[in-house]
Amino acid sequence: VxxxxxxxxxxxxxxxxxxxxxxxxxxxxxxxxxxxxxxxxxxxxxxxxxxxxxxxxxxxxxxxxxxxxxxxxxxxxxxxxxxxxxxxxxxxxxxxxxxxxGDHTTLEVMHAEVKAVLGGRDHELAAPQPFRNLVAQARLGVGTKAHEEFFRGLLGDIDAPTTPFGLSEVHGDGCGVHEAHRRLPQALNARLRSQARRLGVSLASLCHLAWGQVVARSSGREQVVFGTVLFGRMHGGAGADRTMGLFINTLPLRLDLDGTGVEASVRTTHARLAELLAHEHASLALAQRCSGVAAPAPLFSALLNYRHTAPALACGPDAGLGGVEWLGGEERTNYPLTLSVDDFGEALGLTAQVAEPVSADRVCGYMQRALEQLADALEQAPNTPVRELDILPSAERAYLLEELNRTAAP
Structure with a gap:
């Protein structure tokens, strides 16, 4: 085998x-x-x-x-x-x-092709798409001047780093990073998808806004910037979904978690992400230079990776190959705080990778609570200021306010 x-x-x-x-x-x-x-x-x-x-x-x-x-x-x-x-x-x-x-999609395509070859079906595989097509598109597409104009408008007034939990080391090697996984309740998944359909926005937009509130609360800032991992294949032309290679790109997203109503904030987030897609192959270094944060300070230290994941990949990239057992794997970035949202089509999962001393499982809990609060507000009070979305799960709130506060004083 x-x-x-x-x-x-x-x-x-x-x-x-x-x-x-x-x-x-x-x-x-x-x-x-x-x-x-x-x-x-x-x-x-x-x-x-x-x-x-x-x-x-x-x-x-x-x-x-x-x-x-x-x-x-x-x-x-x-x-x-x-x-x-x-x-x-x-x-x-x-x-x-x-x-x-390679990126996440590359692993999926590779898995499918290896499986086809092992099954004697390699003659059925489509002709491979050359990666040079992406290189040409990135070099001949939107010019540097247009990228600079866009990112100056987005980031020009941001003059301090956004570092949730005080985590500011963005040149790490993944040491001391712990990982936690969580599958969101099916009822919450259904509510979020229903609200996204009602508003005509992507589910990714709701998740970006919720993560923005987690970042805002944990950094003490209302104007926040975090990195979002772009798919990189939206304008890749025919066959981009089957092409192997590193298409993804990380770019800064700026959100204002202020007195604006929740529904309006969702629409703004959706519009910002749509604008960002036009610049999906811009240089991250260029984008960061357009902010008011002077190097070497980082513009942001947190990432959100919203990705569409095949259910088979949840069991490991070699699921379904006879005689092969998946024992585990590890993906790491240099950032100290990364949250991946896995969209399985009819379910949502969270994976947090967080540097010590912050608990990765707690970060998953904050994101789940923010999503629950977002769904509640959109269903019942869409004009609620977005800054009022809570991120503390009830058990942690009770711990902070009751367990730690058992004093004799009233």
Whole structure:
């Protein structure tokens, strides 16, 4: 099974130019992407310690991306480590993929193609779309001047960083980051989708406004900026949904969590996101320079990643492959606070990645509470000032006001 799986991955690498891409910059005026005609997989076999604990944990520790680097000058930027599990006939496989050649959608497309090859259906796969189409679109699309004009209008009066919980280190390597997952109640999911349909806005707009209130309350600011991860494929042309490569881009979103009514704030958020889409391939560095926050201070330290996720991917990218068991995976950014909203079509899930000492599960709780408050307001009192949306779950409010406040004084 292992040999067949690796052969299937090699077949997919052979099909897609971005998977055969390396990056060079030494002696050049600007960095360049180089596509190799042939890029054989790099597979390393190691021997595990029989007394060193679970085999997969040993592999993750030994090849931790915080310590183990991928050479950007050699394609593919995809590495495999294999080992026989101590005391077992089972083989373990660790896949390391650099973010430069792929995003969440890339993993989904790769999974589907590997599955097709293993099932003998590779002749049914559509012709691969070259990544250079995106490169051309990004370079020949909206110009720098238009990007600067837009971001100056959005961010010019923002003169202080937005750092929720005081988390300001945006050059980290993911160390000390903890992760929590939560599936939102189905009733809340249905209420949010109903309100989005009623207002003619995206569900993503409701989630961005709720996250904005979490950021506002945890940073002590009403004018907040946080990074939003853009899909990058909305204007990618035919076949963009099947093209592998790094399409996503992170750009700043500015929201004002003030006395404006909730419904009006939802519409404003939706409009801001629509405007941002026209600049989805702008440089984040350019956008940050257009604010009133002077470098090296960060403009923001929190991200929201709203992503549409195939239900099969919730079980791991290799769900449904015979003889393959998914043991786990890890995605990290350099930001200290990231919330991913997974839209499964008929359900919503939250994943928080938060640097110590803030609890990732508490952050999920704040977001769920903000969404509940948003749904309540839209249903019953749409003119409620958006700043009044509460983010404290009832259990935490009781803890703060009653448990910690058990004093003799009235």
């Amino acid at each position: 292992l040999d067949r799986y690796l052969a299937a991955v090699q077949r997919v690498v052979d099909r897609h130019d971005i998977l055969r891409t390396s990056f060079v910059w030494e002696g050049l005026s600007r960095a360049a992407q180089v596509v190799w005609r042939n890029a054989p997989l790099n597979v390393t076999e190691v021997e595990l310690d029989g007394s060193g604990g679970p085999g997969h944990a040993q592999l993750r520790l030994r090849f931790d991306p915080r310590q183990h680097r991928i050479d950007l000058g050699r394609a593919p930027l995809l590495r495999f480590v294999i080992a026989r599990e101590p005391g077992s006939a089972r083989w373990l496989l660790l896949q390391l993929q650099h973010h430069l050649i």
